[in-house]
Amino acid sequence: MATRSAHINVMIRAADKAARTLRRDYGEVANLQVSRKGPADFVTAADLKAEKTLREELSRARPDYALLMEESGASANHATAERCWIVDPLDGTTNFLHGLPHFAISIALEERGELIAGVVFDPIKNELYYAEKGQGAYLNDRRIRVSSRERLDDSVIATGIPFLGHGDRPTFLAELDAVSGAVAGVRRWGTASLDLAYVAAGRFDGFWERGLSSWDVSAGIVLVREAGGQVSEIGGKAFRRDSASILATNETLHRSLNRLLPVPAPKSA
Ligand code: IPD
Numbered sequence: 001m002a003t004r005s006a007h008i009n010v011m012i013r014a015a016d017k018a019a020r021t022l023r024r025d026y027g028e029v030a031n032l033q034v035s036r037k038g039p040a041d042f043v044t045a046a047d048l049k050a051e052k053t054l055r056e057e058l059s060r061a062r063p064d065y066a067l068l069m070e071e072s073g074a075s076a077n078h079a080t081a082e083r084c085w086i087v088d089p090l091d092g093t094t095n096f097l098h099g100l101p102h103f104a105i106s107i108a109l110e111e112r113g114e115l116i117a118g119v120v121f122d123p124i125k126n127e128l129y130y131a132e133k134g135q136g137a138y139l140n141d142r143r144i145r146v147s148s149r150e151r152l153d154d155s156v157i158a159t160g161i162p163f164l165g166h167g168d169r170p171t172f173l174a175e176l177d178a179v180s181g182a183v184a185g186v187r188r189w190g191t192a193s194l195d196l197a198y199v200a201a202g203r204f205d206g207f208w209e210r211g212l213s214s215w216d217v218s219a220g221i222v223l224v225r226e227a228g229g230q231v232s233e234i235g236g237k238a239f240r241r242d243s244a245s246i247l248a249t250n251e252t253l254h255r256s257l258n259r260l261l262p263v264p265a266p267k268s269a
Pocket of ligand 1: 070088090091092093094160161189190191192193209211212216
């Protein structure tokens, strides 16, 4: 059983509280699928409600920390505070909207530019992932490790697919062509924080995606690193908060998966 630090306890308490309202709202979404207008406005409200709960809980526990949140952006002290919570109140919004039970609350803690703690909570499966720098990664208080698969042809790799108005389809299709021909399977489950948590737990052997935001990936990055995995940009450069792509794998597959992913042609002016 893991010993949870004060920071991790604050993050888990906040996630737990927001999860209670998200679970209730998810139950309502099922009823709204058949209405003509659909549940879109309701889901936007659920997302905002969860974000408000998280903002209140995290600010009450640590009033001098900054916040960077998907819906409301950066807090006023964002440029000056030493520590910052990076929060996605509802990662996997499209799944939630369609009644697909795969979404998460994602909370990371950054200290002087370095990610030091992460919590990803899947409130439907009741799976709580957390990790802190130097302390390992845990799923429901059990230690997790990345997979030990060394061969691409045994591996299951997760990704994200560009969608209406988002992403570069030709680049993605070239990547999918290269990867799908070399691995046991490619999955697109629609919640980047859980894709990373699944890499940390050894369920997926790797994950790549372009165009994600820091709130989608920050907590998951801590999980993968603390579970013994590797995280970089596609191409191998060190991952930064504003990186345009992410590649996360177990310890051994990083180089081979990276080699497979084609470098996109520069855009002509
Ligand atoms: C989305 C999910 C999804 C990814 C999308 C993200 P959101 O986050 O993480 O897996 O493919 O690009 O926007 O919008 O549901 O918080």
